[in-house]
Amino acid sequence: MSTREQKPPPEPKSLANASPATRGGTAPRASHSQIANRKSQILTYALLAFGAILFLIPFYFVLNGSLKTDAAVQAGDFISPAATPNFANYPRALTRDVEDGENRFLQALANTVVVTTCCVVGQILSCSLVGFGFARFKFRGRNTLFIIMLSTMMLPAQVTMIPVFVLFKYLGLIDSLWPLVLPAFFASPFFVFMFRQFFSQIPEELLEAARIDGCSNWRIYWQIMLPLCGPVIAIVAIYTFLGSWNDFLGPLIYLNSPENRTLALWLNSFKGQYGVTDAHLLMAASVVCMAPCVILFFACQKYFVESVAQTGMK
16 A cells, blocks of 8 residues: 555636635625725715706706796796796797897897907917917027016906007997907917917927928918817817807997997896896896807817816926
8 A cells, every 4th residue: 555645636627716715605805995995986976966066056047947937036936947837938038129129139149159259260370379489489588478478367357457448449449349359369378378388299300390391480380280289279269269258348348339239238138227127038048148158068078178288288
């Protein structure tokens, strides 16, 4: 009889490759870090959901009030939904006569579209051109001029309001759309900063190759640099659109004639001598005026996130 110990029989291949927790018949437990990460994610999503609901409350009040009667709105009943939604408030609001006996909605809409389009085009062209100059041209005092330009962001608009008004009055442009359009063609410091940050990331070899091929600086800017900065153009266009579309102070200062008013001033026509008249129609008109901004936000929300990344680029 052999004195050598007999070897145990080999385990099945399925058990040999299994983990120790599986062999024992118990499922692996999640680590403490994974549990902490899940809790933090749940808390984050809960806070975001709470914040979203908090910011949607005013929009719900306006939308709910636009479907109610004037008596219900005057009574302050904004929480409970309308039992029978009155969608006829929308055509009534858009065809409502103002103080001169004429409806100005279509004219105000056309003026707003013209002003917004010109401001978007002006900001893109002027800011990209100035940003290209600061990013790609080396000259004495470039950094000093750039810092001075950025420092103008700390200057409140109320400080320059009266001098700018006097300037446009001297030029004879009061009660026209020019005071709302011309400032956009003189660049905005924040958008110039964004364009400069983006242009600085483009390799210099690309510009040198274009110069070897005989491209001038204008052609490099128009045919090479500008098509490459699509994300920045989208960001500038979105923010300029929102600012021009919702602007109330500028039209209130420079526009006097009813035919030159924008949508913001057209909404102001609902205010009578003793307060707001036809509050339900005012809310219906407000929903119509804010609809393009809401649609633009949901369609281009990824560019809002990119705007934060663009401002942090080195």
